[in-house]
Amino acid sequence: MNPKETIADVYAAVFEKELLNEISKLALLIEFDEDDVLIDFGQFIKGIPLLVSGAIKIMREDFDEGELLLYFLEKGDTCAMTMACCMGEKQSEIRAIAENKGLVAMIPVGKMEEWMSKYKSWRAFVFNSYNSRFNELLSAIDNIAFKHMDQRLEEYLNEKSKINDSNVVTQTHQQIAYDLNTSRVVISRLLKAMENEGKIKLNRNNIELL
DNA sequence: ACATTAATTGTGT
């Protein structure tokens, strides 16, 4: 991981210089640690977050009890939900939990609209964000609706490995079960099956992908 | 170093 990536580094290719300047002037930088809750259900949004480094997982509350992982955000992403909230003054329908250490730049809500007309690159960025979030949502729905738990688990592990940039996923079976909204026993059994197939190596508190 | 407890994981019904 690069400990000191700046907004300019991450977004240089996306925004024009003028806009970058404005951002670095106005943005409120917020550091977060693993497992910090950045946004919770029902919360109002105070700014638009631009992810500079780290990763965030977006969860949705299920109808009865429990939560479900929708998708991960990585550097250079923003939360489309937040933008919708800003424009409509709505409460958040999602919960954002830090996956690892990182940094967000919070943009004052008012700038959202101003930049929309002022900067082409901002407009494009917002639309792109919506689009890619939407696609991720679609595939999340596919996963839940059409795929079985073993496939979902595999994808989950792959995602984890990607965003943490490591072949070792440090999660207990319990936590995984929580993210996928299932029971721990199911995860344990599936993991063991995968281990027997030689796909992974099981240790206490972490899983090695092979 | 040892005993106790809690947390994690494995297995059978």
Add this chain to the structure above:
DNA sequence: ACACAATTAATGT
């Protein structure tokens, strides 16, 4: 899904 066994880590004495 539930119960329980087995294993390991954490804590106190």
